[in-house]
Amino acid sequence: MQSQLESVIREVEKVIAGKRPVIEKILMALLAEGHVLLDDVPGVGKTTLAVALSRAVGLAFQRVQFTPDVLPSDLVGFSMYDKASGDFVYRPGALSRANLVLGDEINRAASKTQSALLEAMEERQLTVDGKTYPLEAPFIVIATENSVGTAGTQFLPYAQLDRFLVRLSLGYPDYEAQMSLLRERQTGNPLDTVARVMEKDELISLQWEARNVTVKDAILDYITRLALASRAHEAVEIGISPRGALFLSRMAKAMAFLEGRDYVNGADVQEVLRDVCAHRMLLKADVRQTTAEQVLEELLRKVENPDRRGLFPGMRKA
């Protein structure tokens, strides 16, 4: 484990106790330059987590609470007529100067607002009135989605879901974590205690290092076979997209890097498969009582893992 990353995790854990796996995964997404979708019930600390992370890493933080009347110009900015100069002046929006954007309840946004996010997320640039403004690196969107109280919400379009690197879920804290949370929040806000332990530039160089983690063909072959198997699965309408497979390899690299390795192994892929691919899969309408997670579990069981593959060319039993 990299010491810098470890200290970031420790800082974030000050405010979110007992959620180390999720914090690690968000950090991995950060390293893999991907966007995160947090899908959870209200009040488990999604926003707190994002704010703490931005403070620990020293990222410029912006937060957008999506409602049906948030407009695209609120996000990407707009041009205003300046009387003095007689010219149009670009007024930056919420995304323009941020490194870490928290989009709260993204599924409440109108579809045009959602689509305005698309360009920013994928191309990392904004286009206003025909002019393109590149976004400052790193640029990461952490969007949250409530799974309850869905009145007035709309499903995220499949294309947008596919752009998120991972979909994570925090879940309720256990007894210990809940107790410590209650104890700490009685007097002050622990968010104030989060120290900046990493600079933006350091993050960028770490991202670069994570990109250079070795992925052997055996692992790429495993990812490919997983993707193909997901597309051929009988319960699946849309399987893991090519982008999904690419993201899977990136996330696996970040995982290996976070664990302090310079190569990806089969376990990395298996570990992140669920988070990277579950939200990309569309199951057939007539399949009931099967979830994408179950399908992925099945794939992990059935698709021959890279350790085994090719080891025994004439192996008779599985």
Place this chain on the structure above:
Amino acid sequence: MRKRWIGCAVWLLLAACLYFFENNTGTRTVLAASLLVPLVPLLRRVFFAADAPAAEAERPLPLTIRTFARQETDEPGDVREYRPGDPIRRIHWKLSAKKDALLVRETAAEPEVVEEEQLSSAPADGQKVRHAGRAAGLLLGLMLLCAALLLLIPEARHGFQALCNRIFAASEARNAYAYTFFTVAENQRVWLAAALLTILFAALTALVLLLRSRVFLLGIMAGCTLFQAYFGLPFPAWVNIPLYGLLALGMLRRPVSRKSLLSVLGTALGTALLIVLLFPGVDAATESASETVRDQLSRMAQQAAGVVSELPEGETETRHVHTQSLQTGANEARTGREYRLVTVEEEQISQPHWIDWLKVSLLLLLTVALLSLPFAPFLLLNARKKKALEARKAFASEDVGEAVRAIFRHVVLWLSETGHDAGNLLYRDWPDVLPEELTEAYARRFARCAMDYEEAAYSEHALPEETRQRALELLQETETALWKAADWRQRLRIRYWMCLCE
């Protein structure tokens, strides 16, 4: 239900194919015995009692669906005041609401049952089972009694022997078999034996019907087949096919799946071929046709030589002359057009059938296989030995990563060959499922080496020499631990590999 019909259709098709086959190849009715073949998959069910309770459990609960005639009596004439005890469903709610008093439909009869469909037979309750058991016992006793009488009463015994003699005679008339006849009087009366036999068979049939046992049906089939094959007294195919078909249908109680049908077809084909090989039989029609043609030919030769049928007295010289004249006659006759035609016919008749080629090639194949059998172990051993030696060569490779991979592969091979294969799991997860006889320390060492293996397999940097040592130690430990834990069969196999590897 439909599945069963499909099963019947397939069955008939199979029977028709066999009938065709039998007619064309001259392989006599033993082939009909191959109708038994579909029962091979059933044998498992018959002999493994473990299946029986499952089958019982599968039987659905007795259910009856009744469809009632819809009542559309809305006329108030049929209505009367509600009296306590009237069924609630007969209350005419609409009228009751209107009149503010409970009114019931005045129908004398219960709703008419138009249709009653029994979904399944009633379960055999204890009483019935007990009755059946007692009846089966009685029938079995009756059968034993008949058999005993058949053997003990001289009259019956002699009658039975006379019956057997008749069967032997019939068989001899048909085949070239020679039987040892029983010594009984020619005019021995057989009615007692026949009666006892009839009772015996009737009791057997009743027992079969009562027990619905497949074993009994199977026994009857085997008996029929053995009888036909042993005495060479085949029933004609049109008797055999319905007979075996009926017996088999009695056994097929549940609808057959596609898989079992396929296996049935495969086994049928195999058995048919085997029967063709083992019981070639004689095609009577071909034989007689060829006989006729040969007669014709020799008659023609005789006519051409002008030889009269009576032979001169048995002197060698005249016989020689006679043969010579026959030969010249044959030569002369050979020029005739009629003779040529008959010769062509003869050739056609005696031409081998395609099925004969099949037999010959199968026999050849079998012979070759049998001949090469003694050498098979050597071939196999050499291949294995080469493979094993090659695998071991990598242990000392320059590239430590390659060596670690090879050694670890060997460890896993050992584990999986001794039945500890963890399936499609990453090696780092294997320690959780390793067998109990391997210690905790071993599991830790295994996990450590699994990490080494991953590094060797998926990273690009070189591994230190100590990883090779670690892997070799693990291999050694695996070998000793598994040797301790192995049973004798596994030990035998392990020793076999060790022989190969050293």
